Amino acid sequence: MNLFEHVGRYSRLMAGVFTKPQRWGILFKQYLAEIEKQGIQSLGITIIISIFIGSAITMQMVLNTENPMLPKYVTGLTTRETLLLEFSSTILCLILAGKVGSNIASEIGTMRITEQIEALKIMGVNAENYLILPKILGFVTIIPVLVIFSMFFGLVGGYFIATTGVISPAQYVMGIQYAFNPYYVTYSIVKSLFFAFIISSVSSYYGYYAYGGALDVGKASTNAVVNSSIIILLFNVILTDLLLV
Amino acid sequence: MIEVKNVTKSFGDLTVLHNISAVFEAGKTNLIIGQSGSGKTVLMKSVIGIHRVEEGQILYDGRDIAAMSKKEVFRLRREVGMLFQGSALFDSMTVEENVRFPLEMFSDKSREEWNERVEFCLKRVELSHAAKLYPSEISGGMQKRAAIARAIVLQPKYLFCDEPNSGLDPKTSLTIDKLIHEITEEFGITTIVNTHDMNSVMEIGDKVIFIHKGHKGWEGDKDSIFESGNQDLEDLVFASNLYKKVKKYHNLK
Numbered sequence: 001m002n003l004f005e006h007v008g009r010y011s012r013l014m015a016g017v018f019t020k021p022q023r024w025g026i027l028f029k030q031y032l033a034e035i036e037k038q039g040i041q042s043l044g045i046t047i048i049i050s051i052f053i054g055s056a057i058t059m060q061m062v063l064n065t066e067n068p069m070l071p072k073y074v075t076g077l078t079t080r081e082t083l084l085l086e087f088s089s090t091i092l093c094l095i096l097a098g099k100v101g102s103n104i105a106s107e108i109g110t111m112r113i114t115e116q117i118e119a120l121k122i123m124g125v126n127a128e129n130y131l132i133l134p135k136i137l138g139f140v141t142i143i144p145v146l147v148i149f150s151m152f153f154g155l156v157g158g159y160f161i162a163t164t165g166v167i168s169p170a171q172y173v174m175g176i177q178y179a180f181n182p183y184y185v186t187y188s189i190v191k192s193l194f195f196a197f198i199i200s201s202v203s204s205y206y207g208y209y210a211y212g213g214a215l216d217v218g219k220a221s222t223n224a225v226v227n228s229s230i231i232i233l234l235f236n237v238i239l240t241d242l243l244l245v
Numbered sequence: 246m247i248e249v250k251n252v253t254k255s256f257g258d259l260t261v262l263h264n265i266s267a268v269f270e271a272g273k274t275n276l277i278i279g280q281s282g283s284g285k286t287v288l289m290k291s292v293i294g295i296h297r298v299e300e301g302q303i304l305y306d307g308r309d310i311a312a313m314s315k316k317e318v319f320r321l322r323r324e325v326g327m328l329f330q331g332s333a334l335f336d337s338m339t340v341e342e343n344v345r346f347p348l349e350m351f352s353d354k355s356r357e358e359w360n361e362r363v364e365f366c367l368k369r370v371e372l373s374h375a376a377k378l379y380p381s382e383i384s385g386g387m388q389k390r391a392a393i394a395r396a397i398v399l400q401p402k403y404l405f406c407d408e409p410n411s412g413l414d415p416k417t418s419l420t421i422d423k424l425i426h427e428i429t430e431e432f433g434i435t436t437i438v439n440t441h442d443m444n445s446v447m448e449i450g451d452k453v454i455f456i457h458k459g460h461k462g463w464e465g466d467k468d469s470i471f472e473s474g475n476q477d478l479e480d481l482v483f484a485s486n487l488y489k490k491v492k493k494y495h496n497l498k
Binding site for chain 2: 022023026110111114115116118119121122123124125
């Protein structure tokens, strides 16, 4: 299949997804379940990664700002800007594309190859809407929470490094407060909303059209992660141009 | 009753079904049999409406499926129950939740009525004890029975069974066959079973339609198979040594 065929099929799938749900109550129940599955269960990895990356960024910034002309608080400042502008939205979403994206693609793909999707269709259920809409809504809802957690714990990770004596914690705290632009948080969250939509919808697409056996579900899962990541990187450039430049 | 009138179905240049006509009666277990690749699955999928046929008509109690709007097809689907080859139970739900699912989606009755109906269906397939178990925790035969319970929970007018005995031992297969047959008679359902299990044919074949290379090769009931005079059918039905002996014994009698 070429790119245009994929885009056409993806658009058709999305047209089926964004229709009126047959039962609002069931959608709401699944929506909450997806928030728990994709969001709450990703909190742990988000916190761990953010702490370690925040720590690493701070150490690198200390090394890169050793010039006596630069004030010590620059380390905190640059750590904050890196986390807010790029890590907590783009890099975090690339990591989540691996966790959440492969989970969605393999779940829907397995349902496809075990005829569960056919069973839904024959019952008269709009399978696209029933399966995919709660996943998209759930992930888009929870992603800002994950981004905020990532920002906070990334800065906490940097603080740990400051406490080891490379710079003083007070200088680090001053740096993360210095010339703070709240719009960067908004920018980061807006980007993450787009990325969450890309991860959940592209992964659902690859899962939904998986055919064959277990190997094909694996392939669908890999394709979901790889293509979501590429699209995220592309949109990162577009959104930065639109929102920041 | 479902009527298939002069149905032809092709995939590209390959014609899989040639001008097939058949009547599947209500309250009877109608079997579609044939070798692998003969077109029986395509016929069943065409009857269900998964495949659109190029020529001919498929009538559900006189209603032409090709003339229906998307909404009408969705409505018709609620009158249809389907038993899949691999059961197709939802992994994330317990047996009870699987059976309740169609009610939650389509029934406007109260929760108490849902529970009663689920209880009744599980009892009917003798699976009340496994209600709280997940599909992965029960045997293949139990999965099939759970799938039957799910298929009949909305009191369907039409029941489709795709290779219901696939992967089951002969004794369990017999239990599933009997259950399908009993339910069909009990609730007056139009049941179509797609199979190449000759035990099923001999047990529950109220009506048997033999598909050979995309053509209807023969039509009759299980008792008339012995006198069919159709060599292709006999090659399929009496392929095993056991059935060759059965035929020999029948002819001697």
